[in-house]
Structure formats: C-alpha cells, structure tokens
Amino acid sequence: MPSKISTQDVRRANRALVLRHLRLNHPTSRIDLGAMTGLSPATVTSVVGELLAEGTIAETGFRSSAGGRPRTLLEPRPESAYVLGCDISEHELTTALFDFALQQLDTRSYTFPERQLDLATATEVIASQVRELVGTLSSSGNRVLGLGVGVPGMVEEPAVPEGDSLIHAELIGWRDVSLAGLSAELGLPVFVDNGAKTTTLAEAWCGEARGVEHAILVLIGDGVGAGVITNGRLYRGATSSAGEWGHTKIDLSGRPCRCGSRGCVETVLGASGVLHAWPGQAEVWKGREPEGVASLLAAFDAGDEAAVTVVTELIDHLGLALSGLVNLYNPQKIILGGWLGQMIALRFLGDVRDATLRHSLPQPGRQAVVERSLLGSRGPALGAAILPIERYIEFGLSHPLTSS
Amino acid sequence: MPSKISTQDVRRANRALVLRHLRLNHPTSRIDLGAMTGLSPATVTSVVGELLAEGTIAETGFRSSAGGRPRTLLEPRPESAYVLGCDISEHELTTALFDFALQQLDTRSYTFPERQLDLATATEVIASQVRELVGTLSSSGNRVLGLGVGVPGMVEEPAVPEGDSLIHAELIGWRDVSLAGLSAELGLPVFVDNGAKTTTLAEAWCGEARGVEHAILVLIGDGVGAGVITNGRLYRGATSSAGEWGHTKIDLSGRPCRCGSRGCVETVLGASGVLHAWPGQAEVWKGREPEGVASLLAAFDAGDEAAVTVVTELIDHLGLALSGLVNLYNPQKIILGGWLGQMIALRFLGDVRDATLRHSLPQPGRQAVVERSLLGSRGPALGAAILPIERYIEFGLSHPLTSS
DNA sequence: GAGGTTTCTTTTGTCTCCTAAAATAAGACT
DNA sequence: AGTCTTATTTTAGGAGACAAAAGAAACCTC
Numbered sequence: 001m002p003s004k005i006s007t008q009d010v011r012r013a014n015r016a017l018v019l020r021h022l023r024l025n026h027p028t029s030r031i032d033l034g035a036m037t038g039l040s041p042a043t044v045t046s047v048v049g050e051l052l053a054e055g056t057i058a059e060t061g062f063r064s065s066a067g068g069r070p071r072t073l074l075e076p077r078p079e080s081a082y083v084l085g086c087d088i089s090e091h092e093l094t095t096a097l098f099d100f101a102l103q104q105l106d107t108r109s110y111t112f113p114e115r116q117l118d119l120a121t122a123t124e125v126i127a128s129q130v131r132e133l134v135g136t137l138s139s140s141g142n143r144v145l146g147l148g149v150g151v152p153g154m155v156e157e158p159a160v161p162e163g164d165s166l167i168h169a170e171l172i173g174w175r176d177v178s179l180a181g182l183s184a185e186l187g188l189p190v191f192v193d194n195g196a197k198t199t200t201l202a203e204a205w206c207g208e209a210r211g212v213e214h215a216i217l218v219l220i221g222d223g224v225g226a227g228v229i230t231n232g233r234l235y236r237g238a239t240s241s242a243g244e245w246g247h248t249k250i251d252l253s254g255r256p257c258r259c260g261s262r263g264c265v266e267t268v269l270g271a272s273g274v275l276h277a278w279p280g281q282a283e284v285w286k287g288r289e290p291e292g293v294a295s296l297l298a299a300f301d302a303g304d305e306a307a308v309t310v311v312t313e314l315i316d317h318l319g320l321a322l323s324g325l326v327n328l329y330n331p332q333k334i335i336l337g338g339w340l341g342q343m344i345a346l347r348f349l350g351d352v353r354d355a356t357l358r359h360s361l362p363q364p365g366r367q368a369v370v371e372r373s374l375l376g377s378r379g380p381a382l383g384a385a386i387l388p389i390e391r392y393i394e395f396g397l398s399h400p401l402t403s404s
Numbered sequence: 405m406p407s408k409i410s411t412q413d414v415r416r417a418n419r420a421l422v423l424r425h426l427r428l429n430h431p432t433s434r435i436d437l438g439a440m441t442g443l444s445p446a447t448v449t450s451v452v453g454e455l456l457a458e459g460t461i462a463e464t465g466f467r468s469s470a471g472g473r474p475r476t477l478l479e480p481r482p483e484s485a486y487v488l489g490c491d492i493s494e495h496e497l498t499t500a501l502f503d504f505a506l507q508q509l510d511t512r513s514y515t516f517p518e519r520q521l522d523l524a525t526a527t528e529v530i531a532s533q534v535r536e537l538v539g540t541l542s543s544s545g546n547r548v549l550g551l552g553v554g555v556p557g558m559v560e561e562p563a564v565p566e567g568d569s570l571i572h573a574e575l576i577g578w579r580d581v582s583l584a585g586l587s588a589e590l591g592l593p594v595f596v597d598n599g600a601k602t603t604t605l606a607e608a609w610c611g612e613a614r615g616v617e618h619a620i621l622v623l624i625g626d627g628v629g630a631g632v633i634t635n636g637r638l639y640r641g642a643t644s645s646a647g648e649w650g651h652t653k654i655d656l657s658g659r660p661c662r663c664g665s666r667g668c669v670e671t672v673l674g675a676s677g678v679l680h681a682w683p684g685q686a687e688v689w690k691g692r693e694p695e696g697v698a699s700l701l702a703a704f705d706a707g708d709e710a711a712v713t714v715v716t717e718l719i720d721h722l723g724l725a726l727s728g729l730v731n732l733y734n735p736q737k738i739i740l741g742g743w744l745g746q747m748i749a750l751r752f753l754g755d756v757r758d759a760t761l762r763h764s765l766p767q768p769g770r771q772a773v774v775e776r777s778l779l780g781s782r783g784p785a786l787g788a789a790i791l792p793i794e795r796y797i798e799f800g801l802s803h804p805l806t807s808s
Numbered sequence: 809g810a811g812g813t814t815t816c817t818t819t820t821g822t823c824t825c826c827t828a829a830a831a832t833a834a835g836a837c838t
Numbered sequence: 839a840g841t842c843t844t845a846t847t848t849t850a851g852g853a854g855a856c857a858a859a860a861g862a863a864a865c866c867t868c
Contacts, residue, residue, distance in 0.1 A: 001424065001617070001636055004442040005417050006826050007853045013409050014855085020405065031816060038408040040856050045818060067865040068815025154767045168767060213405070214642040230641070232405055237634065237734025238618040241768045244731040249724050249763065251656040252667075261724070261763045263656075320653050320665070327648040328732060330641025359653065359665045363558045363572060364645045410855050411824045418826085435845060444827050449847060471836040472844025 011047075012395065014039060018047045019056070019393050022076055024211060027060055029071030048074060054397075055080045056100075076100055081392065082137065084130055084147040084188075085385025087195060090115045090171050093122065095129040095147075096381040097136070102206060102389070104378060106136050117172045123182045130186055146189035146388030149179060150198035150380045154241045165192045191387035196243065197234055198383030199337065199375070200227025204234075205386050207375045208335045215333040216325050217373065218245070220318075220341035222289055224266040228329055235329075246270070250321050265321050269314070271340050278310045293340060297347070315348055319355020326360040326368045337373035345372035415451075416799065418443060422451050423460070423797050426480055428615060431464055433475030452478060458801075459484045460504075480504055485796065486541065488534055488551040488592075489789025491599060494519050494575050497526065499533040499551075500785040501540070506610060506793070508782060510540050521576045527586045534590055550593035550792030553583060554602035554784045558645045569596045595791035600647065601638055602787030603741065603779070604631025608638075609790050611779045612739045619737040620729050621777065622649070624722075624745035626693055628670040632733055639733075650674070654725050669725050673718070675744050682714045697744060701751070719752055723759020730764040730772045741777035749776035 017037050022028060028036075034044045051057045058077045062070040078101035086095040096107040108129040112121075126149070134144060153169025164178035183190040193201075200209075200217040209215035213232050219225045226245035228235040235242050246266040247259045254263025255276065267273045271289035276282045278296055285292025299307035322334055336345040336352070344352065353370045360368065375382070421441050426432060432440075438448045455461045462481045466474040482505035490499040500511040512533040516525075530553070538548060557573025568582035587594040597605075604613075604621040613619035619633045630649035632639040639646050650670040651663045658667025659680065671677045675693035680686045682700055689696025703711035726738055740749040740756070748756065757774045764772070779786070 002417070002421065004421055004826095005414050007411055007414060007824085007855090008826090010409050010411060010414060010825095010854060013406070017406065017408055029816080041817070042819085042857080043855055046854085049818095062864090065815070065864075067813065069817075069863040069865095071816065156767070230639070235634070237768070238736045238771050239734060239768070241765075241771075242732060242734035244734075244765055244768060247731055247765055248728045249654055250667075252654060252672075252721065252724070253657060259765060261727070263654075268656075317656065320656070323665070324652045324728070325732075327651055328646060328729075330643060330646035330648075332642045361645070361648055361651055361663060363560075364641070364643070364648060367642050367645075408855095411826090411853085412855090414825060414854095433845080445846070446828080446848085447826055450825085453847095466835095469835080469844070471842070473834040473846075475845065 014043065015047050015050065015396065016394050018044065019051065019076075022057060022074060023393075026075045027073035029063065029073055031071055033074070078103060079142075081143040081145050082134075083145045083385040083388045084133060085198070085381040085383065085387075086126055086129075086147060086149045087198070087380035087384060088117070088122070088149065088151050088169075088172065089195070089380075090152055093117065093125055093129075094381050095126060095133060096378070096385065097133040098382065098385045100389070102382065102385070104382070106133055107381070108132060115172055119174065119177050119181075123179070123185065126182060127185050130188070144188060145392050146191060147182075147186065148191045148193070148198065148384035148387030150193060150195035150384040152195050154244075155192050155194050157236070157240045167192060189388060189391075191384075191391070193384070193387060194241075195380050196225035197227045197236075198381075198387070199379040200229060200243075200383065201234060201386045201390075202375055202379040202383030203227075203335055203337070203373060204229050204232075206382065207379070208371045208373060209333060212333050214329070214331045215335060216329060216331045217335045217337055218322065218325070218341060219338035220269055220271075220336070220344070221338035222271045224270050224338075226325065228331075230329070245321075245325065248321070248324065250317070250324070268317050269321060269340075274310070274314055274340070277313065279306055290339060293343060297343070311348075315344070315351045316355050318344065318352055319357075320359045322352070322356045322370065323359035323365070326356065326364050330364045331368055334368055334370045335373050336370065337375070337379070342372060345370075418447065419451050419454065419800065420798050422448065423455065423480075426461060426478060427797075430479040431467075431477035433467065433477055435475060437478070482507060483546075485547040485549050486538070487549045487789040487792045488537060489602070489785040489787065489791075490530055490533075490551060490553045491602070491784035491788055492521070492526070492553065492555050492573075492576065493599070493784075494556055497521070497529055497533075498785050499530060499537060500782070500789065501537040502786065502789045504793070506786065506789070508786070510537055511785070512536060519576055521578075523578065523581050523585075527583070527589065530586060531589050534592070548592060549796050550595060551586075551590065552595045552597070552602065552788035552791035554597060554599035554788040556599050558648075559596050559598050561640070561644045571596060593792060593795075595788075595795070597788070597791060598645075599784050600629035601631045601640075602785075602791070603783040604633060604647075604787065605638060605790045605794075606779055606783040606787030607631075607739055607741070607777060608633050608636075610786065611783070612775045612777060613737060616737050618733070618735045619739060620733060620735045621739045621741055622726065622729070622745060623742035624673055624675075624740070624748070625742035626675045628674050628742075630729065632735075634733070649725075649729065652725070652728065654721070654728070672721050673725060673744075678714070678718055678744070681717065683710055694743060697747060701747070715752075719748070719755045720759050722748065722756055723761075724763045726756070726760045726774065727763035727769070730760065730768050734768045735772055738772055738774045739777050740774065741779070741783070746776060749774075 021036050030044045034041050057074050059072050060075045061073045064070050078099040081100040083098050093110045097105045110125045151167055151169050152171045156166040164180045167174050167177045179190050196219055203209045203217045215229045217227045224246035226243050228243045247264040249263045251263030255267045256262045257264040257267045275285050275292045296307055300311045357365050425440050434448045438445050461478050463476050464479045465477045468474050482503040485504040487502050497514045501509045514529045555571055555573050556575045560570040568584045571578050571581045583594050600623055607613045607621045617636050621631045623629045628650035630647050632647045651668040653667045655667030659671045660666045661668040661671045679689050679696045704715045761769050
C-alpha cells in the first residue's frame with residue numbers, strides 16, 4: 001500500500017522529475033523544463049538552483065533567440081559523481097567505473113573457473129577492483145555514489161527498508177548470501193539485483209528501451225531470461241523475482257529441463273536446446289554452443305534441409321514464446337538480447353516480428369515492436385551502476401552515501 | 405513518466421490513504437489511523453474532519469480504555485454515496501446498485517440472444533436499468549458516484565485524459581465503440597473496463613485478494629482469462645490489455661485455437677478443451693459444457709479410467725500453466741475463479757497447489773498460495789462498481805461527478 | 809546608441825499542507 | 839475532588855508550489 005507523503009516528498013519528486021528530464025534531453029533551458037514537466041517557472045528556478053549549487057548540473061551555454069533574452073542551457077555535469085557497476089557471470093566478474101553521464105571510464109575483470117566463486121573471494125576481488133578504479137580518477141574528493149552488483153540468480157528485497165538483500169545464485173553456489181560485508185569494507189552503499197534485471201535497466205536508460213514506458217528485454221544465450229519495464233520502472237513482483245521467463249512452459253511434451261519440469265522456453269530457445277533440435281549435433285557442440293549455432297546458420301545458408309527446418313521452427317517458436325509476453329504484459333517494445341538473441345535478431349528480425357504477430361492477440365500484438373538490443377556486453381555492469389544512480393536521482397544524498 | 409506534484413496532491417494522497425485504511429479496517433480511531441498510516445495526529449484530525457464534513461465517514465461510538473480518554477470510532481458511512489456496476493456477458497446484461505460499503509442493494513438483468521447486442525440497445529437498456537435502480541433509493545438527493553461497466557473484450561484507455569475509452573468486444577460484435585452516449589444520457593460519469601479486470605478488482609477489494617499487494621485472479625470457464633494485481637493496483641500494460649492469459653501457448657503441438665494459433669491455455673483448460681481431451685465426449689456435450697464437466701467428474705469418482713487420466717492431466721496442465729504466471733509475475737496469491745475454475749478448486753485444490761509448485765521455480769513458487777475465489781457470480785458487476793469508487797477515493801469529488 | 813520589444817529568469821507575496829509541541833478533553837482511579 | 843492517563847484539537851512554524859510582478863538580457867529600429 002502506498003505510504004503517507006508530506007510537502008518534502010513533493011520537492012523530492014519534483015527534483016527527480018527535473019533531473020530525469022535533463023538526463024533524457026539535454027541541453028535544455030529552464031523554460032523548456034517547465035513546459036515539459038508542467039512545473040511553474042518559479043519552481044524550476046528553485047529546483048535548478050539547488051541542483052546547480054550541489055554541482056549536479058551546470059549551465060553550459062545559451063541558445064540565441066530572435067529578439068528575446070536567450071535561454072540558459074543546462075546539462076548534467078558528468079564529473080559531478082561517479083558510480084561503479086559489477087557484473088558477476090558464471091565464470092567472470094567485471095567491475096566498471098562510470099561517470100554521472102554513464103560513460104564508462106575504466107574496467108577490471110577477474111576470471112574464475114568451474115562456476116565456483118565463494119563469497120569471501122568475491123568480496124575481496126570486488127573491493128580491490130573498486131579501490132583500483134576509484135584510484136584512477138584524476139582528482140580526489142570525488143563523489144562516489146555507490147556500487148551496483150548484478151548476480152546470476154534471484155535477489156530477494158529485504159523485508160525492512162534498511163535490511164540486506166538476500167542473494168540466491170545456485171549457478172555460482174551462493175545460497176541466502178548478502179553483500180553487507182562488501183559495503184562495510186568499502187564504506188560505500190552496495191545495491192544488488194539479478195543480472196537480467198540490471199541489463200534491462202541499462203537498456204531502459206541507454207539502449208533501445210530509452211524513454212519507453214512499457215518494454216521487455218529478452219535475453220537468449222545458453223540460458224534464457226527476461227526483464228520487464230512497466231510504467232517506466234522495473235517490474236519486480238512480490239519478492240523481486242518476477243520476469244523469470246526461462247522456465248515458462250511452452251511445450252507439454254517437451255524435453256525435460258534442468259529445473260525439473262519440461263518444455264521450458266529455455267529447452268526450446270536456449271543455445272543447447274536449439275542444437276538439440278538439430279539431429280545428431282547436440283553432443284558435437286557441447287560446451288561450444290556459439291560455434292554450434294554459427295555452424296547451424298552456415299548450414300542454413302547452404303540450404304541444408306535439416307538446418308532450414310531447425311531455424312524455421314526456432315523462429316516460429318521464438319515468436320510463439322514472445323507472444324506470451326506480449327499478451328501478458330502488453331508492452332510497446334520487445335528487445336532481443338543475449339548472444340543468441342542478438343544473432344537471431346541480426347539475421348531474422350523481420351521473420352521474428354511476423355511470427356510474434358502471428359501468435360499474439362491482435363490488440364496487444366499491434367502495440368508491440370520487436371527490436372534488437374543495442375547494448376553489447378557492457379549492459380550488465382552498466383545496468384548495475386544505474387542502481388545507485390537511480391537512488392541518487394530519487395532521493396538525493398539524503399540516503400546513506402559516502403565520499404572518497 | 406511520473407508527473408509533477410504539488411502540495412495539493414499531498415492532501416489528495418493522504419486523504420485517499422486514510423479512506424483506504426478506514427475501508428479495510430473499521431471501526432478505527434484517529435490515533436490508530438495515525439499509527440497505521442504514519443500521519444501525525446494533527447493531520448489525521450484535519451483529514452478526518454474533512455471527511456466527516458463531507459459525510460463520507462461518521463463517528464460511530466467509543467472504545468473505552470483503562471484510564472484515558474476513550475477513542476472515538478470512525479467508519480465509512482454506507483449511505484454517503486451509491487455506485488452502479490454493470491456486467492455485460494455474452495448473453496446477459498446485469499446492472500446492480502451498491503452503497504458506499506459495497507453492499508449490493510438491488511439488481512436488474514436483461515437477457516439477449518445470439519451474442520448480438522448493438523450499442524444503441526445496450527445504451528437504452530442500461531440507462532433504464534440505472535434509472536430504475538436509482539429510483540428505488542428511499543430518499544432522493546443521494547450522491548451517485550457513477551457507473552462502471554465490465555465488457556467481454558478489451559478496452560483501450562484514451563490517449564488524452566479526458567477522451568473516451570475504446571471498446572473492442574468481438575464476442576458481442578462491438579468494434580471501436582465508446583459509451584460516451586450513455587454517460588451523456590445519464591448525466592453520470594461512466595467507466596469501462598474488461599470484465600476479467602473488473603472481476604479481479606472485486607476480488608482485490610472484497611474477496612480473497614483483499615489486502616494482498618500482488619495477486620492474480622484466474623478465470624476458467626468456457627473461455628479463460630486472468631487479471632493481475634501488482635503493488636495493490638490492477639496491472640494494465642501499455643494499452644490496458646495486459647493479462648490476456650487465455651491465449652498464452654503451452655503446447656507446441658496442441659490443438660488449433662479460435663485465435664488462429666495453437667496450444668493456447670484456453671484449448672487445454674477451457675471447458676470445451678477439457679472435454680476434447682475426453683475421448684469421444686466433446687461432441688456430446690457441445691453447448692452444455694457445465695453438464696459435460698459434471699459428468700466427467702462423476703466418471704472420475706466412479707473410477708472410470710479415461711476420466712481419471714483426463715482429470716489427472718488437467719490438474720497437471722493447470723499447475724503447469726499457473727507456474728508460468730508464478731514465474732513471470734511473482735504473486736503472493738493465485739485465485740481460481742470462473743465456473744470451471746471454482747469446480748476444480750473445490751475438489752482438487754491440494755493437487756493443483758502441488759502441481760503448481762512442481763512446475764514453478766522454487767523461489768517464486770514458495771511465495772505463491774493458490775486459493776479458490778470467494779466471490780460468486782456477483783463479481784463482475786461488483787468490480788465494475790468499484791471503478792467509480794476508486795476514482796472517488798483517489799480524487800474526491802473534484803473530478804466530473806453529478807448528483808441525482 | 810537610445811529606446812522599444814521580446815523573451816527568459818528571479819523575486820515577492822500568498823496559499824496549501826504537514827508537524828511538533830502545547831493545550832484541551834474525557835474518561836478512570838484513588 | 840484531585841490526579842493520572844490517553845485521545846484529540848489548537849497553535850505556531852516550516853516547506854513548497856505558484857501567480858503575478860519585477861528584473862535581466864538579448865534583439866530591433868530609427
């Protein structure tokens with residue numbers, strides 16, 4: 001249930017509103033901000049004054065006009081704050097440093113074997129990466145807003161606002177773990193979320209979903225996942241684990257899945273699932289799925305009959321699976337990401353669109369455009385870095401933050 | 405994107421907050437309201453004073469206490485306002501009158517043949533039902549907040565706030581239709597939404613989903629539908645057609661569906677789909693599906709082998725389909741409704757729960773409780789009536805409203 | 809280049825709203 | 839009756855938004 005609000009929340013909300021508009025279209029003048037947000041000029045002056053005093057934004061010039069006072073142009077100041085984003089995949093841990101404009105400044109990676117990464121090691125590695133990255137900043141005394149971490153598993157929001165998020169990531173052997181230690185060690189606020197969700201956030205802020213109120217990012221690779229944006233925000237559900245699309249069932253008589261059920265989207269659209277559909281090839285490419293898919297596409301190009309069938313069915317099944325998302329979430333845009341998703345989108349986007357439309361109900365189907373993700377592999381870490389930025393834009397520095 | 409807010413929105417939000425709390429737990433005292441909402445006693449006094457002056461709530465007694473001033477108890481005043489809800493199904497049109505406490509006072513029905521109901525007739529019938537119902541109110545000069553209408557189709561929200569909602573309801577032959585005429589004729593605000601959504605609203609306000617922040621109502625009958633509550637509100641998506649679950653595909657090699665695709669949930673779980681799975685019986689019960697299902701259950705009880713298989717598979721498939729909702733929406737509760745859904749839940753609720761859990765991912769699966777709907781056939785009209793109530797609670801009388 | 813025009817930005821005064829603290833009300837207890 | 843306890847209302851103050859007025863900074867014209 002919504003909570004009580006008071007006059008100070010009004011300022012908080014309007015400050016965030018101005019900052020968000022400024023991030024999406026800059027440079028802008030005070031007048032334009034007023035027109036776009038609906039705020040009165042007086043209020044815009046006041047809010048902008050605050051942001052200028054903080055150093056969050058800066059006046060960067062003028063737009064001359066035919067016979068009137070020129071508009072002062074405003075922009076976010078990239079060097080006003082920095083954020084860190086960390087992505088943990090099943091064999092790599094990458095931390096990157098971004099400025100306030102979300103430009104990546106530097107990055108550090110750490111590779112680990114066997115899908116095993118214990119919490120202590122992870123904490124240590126991330127901490128040293130963060131210190132190194134922050135050390136590369138030219139001047140000292142910079143505002144570092146915090147660290148976001150994307151993990152390959154589910155993250156449960158704390159019951160009480162100031163509790164710790166609980167991580168469940170079987171893939172790397174983490175069960176009911178928290179990163180409170182890392183936060184304490186760094187003296188920085190640490191935010192955790194599922195990797196697919198952080199990637200979706202990245203897409204929503206800097207990619208194809210920029211400015212789209214209702215969008216879904218579909219990630220297809222070895223595994224399959226999705227992230228949902230509704231009303232411009234990440235959809236989380238009761239315990240933050242909404243959007244788990246990989247184990248939605250689309251085939252009553254499908255192959256068994258590692259999740260214990262059968263016919264999951266992942267068994268049909270995931271890389272090894274696709275190769276399974278290619279007679280006799282699954283074993284051949286085990287552990288080298290990207291090569292396998294490449295060779296499937298080569299065979300398709302060569303007109304190999306089996307390959308053509310596999311690819312044709314893949315596209316139809318993808319469209320069918322996407323239609324489920326279209327009908328259930330009624331998005332304006334569906335974005336294909338993940339290495340396999342990108343590969344498919346690059347060559348068969350039109351066919352995927354047709355297939356999706358074919359299987360969707362007409363009304364929501366008409367709304368939904370299918371696109372290819374623009375973000376490369378930087379997505380997950382970038383999205384993780386957005387977590388502290390989001391908090392800052394929403395709450396300013398009032399919430400726990402530290403300088404370094 | 406969220407819009408600007410000002411101090412007056414603060415009052416609006418807090419007024420709505422108090423009213424919602426009062427609706428959920430009454431009688432309550434000012435002090436308790438303050439504690440539950442987080443508002444200061446002074447503010448509670450002020451807001452409550454306003455509501456008392458309006459007549460929306462009343463002081464109804466005292467709770468004596470051990471040695472202190474007794475708390476004055478507050479309650480919503482049922483007779484402070486009235487609302488109308490209308491449900492249009494494929495062969496019937498029912499309008500009901502409710503008081504502010506959502507007690508049904510009276511109802512009128514109109515049956516029409518052949519799934520054909522033209523807009524002019526509908527307008528006329530509803531208008532006369534409404535006049536009749538309002539006429540039955542003992543005193544005159546009552547506040548009638550408006551009429552809500554639930555239709556068997558999709559409703560597109562207007563692009564501009566003051567535009568008209570567009571209705572697409574193929575089932576009764578309505579295409580791009582609006583009820584602006586009805587509103588003008590009655591001099592009352594008219595709100596329209598999809599029938600499954602209004603029923604979900606009813607469940608959220610008065611049924612199993614009361615007070616639940618994340619819930620899904622699943623309606624299984626001849627057709628199949630669903631409504632989703634997230635963060636305590638109805639989930640609508642980009643054009644208000646989210647939650648269309650009936651044509652989610654769960655069987656790649658399933659039977660073709662009237663929607664043009666194949667293996668839709670409706671072809672598996674809908675009444676005629678279920679009977680199709682019962683060898684040789686589909687034709688027998690065509691047009692008399694409820695009887696057919698009853699006889700299937702009788703055969704199941706008698707130990708008929710085919711029937712046992714059909715029912716066992718039905719439950720497994722239902723669990724599998726529900727698991728998709730669990731994984732994608734991460735709800736706290738799933739509620740089974742619709743005549744067939746109720747029938748199944750009444751006899752096999754435990755098995756359905758097991759099946760759902762079996763096919764869901766562990767984390768979201770643990771959260772989701774499966775229950776049977778408590779609302780009978782009154783749901784759709786009741787939910788429709790909630791539409792104007794919701795608006796009133798949120799905006800007070802500031803939005804277009806009329807007295808009669 | 810002085811005055812006028814136009815357009816953006818800031819200032820001023822007013823209004824709304826929440827809240828802490830103080831005051832008041834309405835019992836029970838002794 | 840006096841005291842204690844708890845609930846509600848008043849009071850005084852602060853945060854905010856905004857309309858209207860004032861000020862600022864161009865350009866244009868003669």
